[in-house]
Amino acid sequence: MKIAVLVCDGAFDSGLASVLDVFDTANTMAEELPEAPRWSVTRIGFTPQVRTAAGLLVDCAPVCHAESADLLIVPAVNERWPVGLVEFVSGERSRPARELIARTHARGAAIASACAGTFLLAEAGVLDHVRATTTWWLAPAFRARYPHIQLDQGSMVVHQGSVTTAGAAFGHLDLALALVRAGSPAVADLVARYLVVDDRPSQAPYIMPSALAQHDPTVAAFERWVRDRLAEPISVPDAARRLGVSERTLQRSVQRTMGTSPIRFVQDLRIERATHLLRTTDLSLETIARRVGYEQASTLRVLLRERTGKTTAALRTV
Numbered sequence: 001m002k003i004a005v006l007v008c009d010g011a012f013d014s015g016l017a018s019v020l021d022v023f024d025t026a027n028t029m030a031e032e033l034p035e036a037p038r039w040s041v042t043r044i045g046f047t048p049q050v051r052t053a054a055g056l057l058v059d060c061a062p063v064c065h066a067e068s069a070d071l072l073i074v075p076a077v078n079e080r081w082p083v084g085l086v087e088f089v090s091g092e093r094s095r096p097a098r099e100l101i102a103r104t105h106a107r108g109a110a111i112a113s114a115c116a117g118t119f120l121l122a123e124a125g126v127l128d129h130v131r132a133t134t135t136w137w138l139a140p141a142f143r144a145r146y147p148h149i150q151l152d153q154g155s156m157v158v159h160q161g162s163v164t165t166a167g168a169a170f171g172h173l174d175l176a177l178a179l180v181r182a183g184s185p186a187v188a189d190l191v192a193r194y195l196v197v198d199d200r201p202s203q204a205p206y207i208m209p210s211a212l213a214q215h216d217p218t219v220a221a222f223e224r225w226v227r228d229r230l231a232e233p234i235s236v237p238d239a240a241r242r243l244g245v246s247e248r249t250l251q252r253s254v255q256r257t258m259g260t261s262p263i264r265f266v267q268d269l270r271i272e273r274a275t276h277l278l279r280t281t282d283l284s285l286e287t288i289a290r291r292v293g294y295e296q297a298s299t300l301r302v303l304l305r306e307r308t309g310k311t312t313a314a315l316r317t318v
Contacts (some may be wrong), residue, residue, distance in 0.1 A: 007050045008097055012078040015172035016052065019073055020189060021200060022176035029070060030228045031192040032153035034294040036123040037183045044067070046096050053078030063100055071110040071179070073093055074101065074171060076117035082141035085116050089123040105162070114166035114175040121165065122146045130160040135168035136207045140215040140257045153259050154204040167203040174200055205308045209258070218245055221263055221272050229241050230273055230292050236262045271307050278315045285312055 005019060023039045032037035045060030053057060066072055074097070079085040088094055101124040103109050108225040111119050118134040119142065121127050131150040134142045152158055157166045157178045166175035177197060183190035191197070213223040221243050227232060239262070240247040254262045270292040277288045287299040302310055308315065 001037060001039050001071065001226060002069045003039055003073060004063075004066040005041060005075065005260045006063070006066070006075045006097060007036065007045045007052075007060050007075070008077050008094070009042050009050055010079070011050065011052045011058070012075045012076045012115065012169060012172075013052045013054045015117075015169060015294070016058070016233055018073040018170065018172040019075055019176045022173065022180060022195070025191050025194060026180045026187050027246045028186075029187050029194065030184070031300065032190070033184070033186055036187050039180070039183070045096045058157045063096075066100060066104055066109075067107075069104070069109060071112060072101065072104045072116045073175075074111070074113040076115035076118055079116055082138060085119055085138065086141065086145060093121060094123070101126060103228070107161065110162045110164070112164040112166075112175060112179060114171040115169050118142070118165045119145075121163065126163055126287060127165070131158055131168050132160060132165040133203070134165065135171065136203045137211055139259060140212060143256065143259060149296075151259060153207070154202055155250070156203050157198050162192065168206070171203075173197060202309065207268075207311075209272060212258055216257040217251050218243065218250065219257045222250060222254065222262070222265075223269065226269055227273075230270055230295060231290065232265050233295065238304070270294070270300075270306075271303055274304065275308065275315055278304075278312060 003023065007016060015210050020041065023041045027038055030038055041059045042065050043058060044065050046063055048060060049057045076114065077088060079088055089299045097120055101121060102109060102311060110123060111126055115135045117164040118132060118136065127149045129148055131152055133152045133155045136153050139151060143151050156171055156174045157164065162173065164179060173270050177188055180191060210223060214218045222239055225239055225242060235248065237247050240250040251262055254265050274288050274292045277283055285297045287296040295299045304312060304315065
């Protein structure tokens with residue numbers, strides 16, 4: 001398989017290196033397996049040398065190599081803030097990259113990106129009306145700018161047709177491993193063992209609701225109101241009245257910012273607090289359940305397993 005890795009000015013160093021290292025390791029591991037595929041990886045750029053965010057110079061082949069590639073991978077640029085990222089992906093500096101992505105997709109080649117790089121794919125139009133993911137802390141900005149894209153902020157990697165997207169910064173590792181797995185599950189297993197990469201199907205355990213809530217003043221106020229009452233029954237209509245907004249406004253604000261309903265957001269906050277108490281105290285599960293608003297410990301146990309993928313015993317040992 002021929003792969004072109006597009007290196008943009010200000011590329012996120014670890015993301016770029018993760019992609020290259022996974023495929024290099026995959027080719028080494030493939031030598032141990034009969035009939036395993038090989039991956040021919042070429043770094044491409046709009047100049048012969050591209051400077052990364054850390055100031056390193058990366059030698060690149062011309063972007064015309066993308067014309068014969070089966071897969072174009074677009075590592076993220078190192079832009080953490082929504083305003084700066086949107087300015088970059090929609091501005092003149094990124095126009096050549098957007099056009100290259102669109103052309104490559106139009107001829108039927110596969111496209112992949114992770115973290116902030118998914119904004120470039122969205123801006124180029126290759127994610128229109130399909131399911132995709134991005135880094136969790138940029139989800140509100142992504143959702144606001146691209147409402148026609150089906151954002152799945154909880155998944156670590158999403159395959160949709162010929163496009164693959166992945167989550168937060170080190171999601172580049174998960175992205176590359178998923179792409180190897182698509183070609184050979186056996187090679188991917190060997191790569192995961194040699195690089196000591198755990199399976200991380202979801203970003204959900206890493207999401208910090210308080211960080212997302214700050215993107216909207218109504219949601220931030222709702223979060224503070226709920227946190228002060230986690231042990232009590234929570235009424236969304238009552239919360240809306242206390243905050244001075246309509247229930248519909250509160251529901252829309254939470255959905256737009258968090259990608260979920262107010263009730264599920266309350267559950268997220270309770271799970272976050274319960275997880276913290278499990279890891280930092282010796283309180284019984286029954287006591288913790290009451291402290292986060294659940295009468296039955298069994299209810300909390302089921303929710304913890306559903307949201308974190310771990311048992312209460314495993315959470316205590318983390």
